[in-house]
Each structure stands twice: as C-alpha cells, then as structure tokens.
Amino acid sequence: MRWKGGQYKKWHGDLPTEASPKPALPSAPPSQTLNPSISMPRCARRIIPDVPLHITQRGVDRCPTFLAHEDFAFYLWALREASVGAGCAVHSYVLMTNHVHLLLTPNDQSGPATLMRSLGRRYVRYFNERYRRTGTLWEGRYRSTIVDSVGYFFACSRYIETNPLRAGLVDDPGAYEWSSYRYNASGVDDLLISPNPLYIALGAERIVRCTAYQALFDIAPAPALTNAIRTAPRARPTLSATPYQQAIVALLA
Numbered sequence: 001m002r003w004k005g006g007q008y009k010k011w012h013g014d015l016p017t018e019a020s021p022k023p024a025l026p027s028a029p030p031s032q033t034l035n036p037s038i039s040m041p042r043c044a045r046r047i048i049p050d051v052p053l054h055i056t057q058r059g060v061d062r063c064p065t066f067l068a069h070e071d072f073a074f075y076l077w078a079l080r081e082a083s084v085g086a087g088c089a090v091h092s093y094v095l096m097t098n099h100v101h102l103l104l105t106p107n108d109q110s111g112p113a114t115l116m117r118s119l120g121r122r123y124v125r126y127f128n129e130r131y132r133r134t135g136t137l138w139e140g141r142y143r144s145t146i147v148d149s150v151g152y153f154f155a156c157s158r159y160i161e162t163n164p165l166r167a168g169l170v171d172d173p174g175a176y177e178w179s180s181y182r183y184n185a186s187g188v189d190d191l192l193i194s195p196n197p198l199y200i201a202l203g204a205e206r207i208v209r210c211t212a213y214q215a216l217f218d219i220a221p222a223p224a225l226t227n228a229i230r231t232a233p234r235a236r237p238t239l240s241a242t243p244y245q246q247a248i249v250a251l252l253a
Helices: 005-012 069-086 111-131 150-161 181-186 206-215 223-234 243-252
Strands: 053-058 088-095 099-106 143-146
Touching: 053 111, 069 088, 069 099, 069 111, 088 111, 088 150, 099 111, 099 150, 150 181, 150 223, 181 206
Parallel strands: none
Antiparallel strands: 053 099, 053 143, 088 099
8 A cells, every 4th residue: 555645544633645845954873883794693583473562663773763653653554564465463552752562462473573574675765865864773773672571561561652751751641642551541543553352351332441551640650560561672682581581470470
C-alpha cells in the first residue's frame, strides 16, 4: 500500500497529500574509524515466537527523529504496514521526539528483525528526502527484551505510555497524540493495535478492559521498577535470570 497523507487523519488530523521539502538538515556524523580487519561479533537476540517483546530504538547521537506532525503520522503508517508484513502484533507504542518504544508479539523468530528492517528503510528514506539529509537516522541496531510475565507485560506497557509524562510533554497520558494509551485506556480506535490476550483478559467488554487498564496508572510505579524496565533492553541476553528480571520478581511479588 502506498502512503497517502490523509490515511491517519481520523486520529491525527488532516495531512497534506504530499509533504513539501524542508530546509536541509546536517547529515549524520561520520562513524569512528575502525580497523576493517577487526570483525565485531553481534550479540544474538532472544526471540521467542508468541512471547511479547519490548523494543526500543533511538536517534543517532540522540538527534530528533520526528520534526513535524507528518513525520509521526508517516511512521505510524509505515509501522502498521511493516508489522502486518512481518507477522508482529503491536500492543503498545509511543513515539517520542528522538526515540520509539514498541511492545509487540512476533509470530516467529525472524518477525522483529523483518519489521524493524522494513520500517527503518522506509522511514529513513522518507525522512532524508523530506529534510534533504543523508546517512543513518537511528543509533545502531534496535534493542529488545523478552516480556515473560503478566506483571512485566503491564508494567512495560505503562512505562511505554507514560514516557511523555516523564519527559514533561503532557500532564496526562491521554493528552499525548502519538501513543497507544488512547486505545488501551479509552477505547479510541487505532488500526495499528492488536490487543494481547493478557489485555483482553482484563474484561469481557471493552469498557471494562479500559477501566481496568486505567487503574494501572493510578499508582505510581516504584523507581526501581521504572529503572529496571528502562535499562533492560541494554543488557546482553542470557539464559539465566537478569538483574532486571530479578527486580521485577521482587517488586511485583
């Protein structure tokens, strides 16, 4: 499906059919010179089919990755296209000015990589053409963490959707336009979202699920829990319990 500017106007207002070119931005800074004879091994990801995953991706050098209304809308459209093609169900998301958070469940081990590769290529091409820049936009590979418990799932979803509050952008998560909170907590339609069975289990009716989900935001999370979720994607995968997982168990017991 081709991008048309009005495809997200139901939720995000009217958009022009074609984005007009913007002033040129500086290109991405050159990478440090490395010895080409040295091969740096990549750390294998832990991907388990049908198990949720928390994905984060930041702009290179923490530079802005969204500069206008149209940028956020195009990213959401591209994310929906990529998630369908990669067989990944998106449950929660937030687009900040220089990074994104996704909570999704893949059908197979290759799904997340396929999604992020497709999304990255499409959005970077759009962004570079719109702002007349060259080079990379994202900071290396995306980071991911297995979401392997009910408590972690909802704590992670809350963490994602309260990012705008912690950043001081809004006073209420429902006031932020570029997150999944309005769907999960208020029942506002969002074609990108595929509710997880854990969310559906909150209630037989939509209003019951929304009310139960809203209750998660009534109590401020412990600082240790927030820090554990924030730092988890940076940790190397391991078959044993990580400090993050140990903290989650202790805080949610």
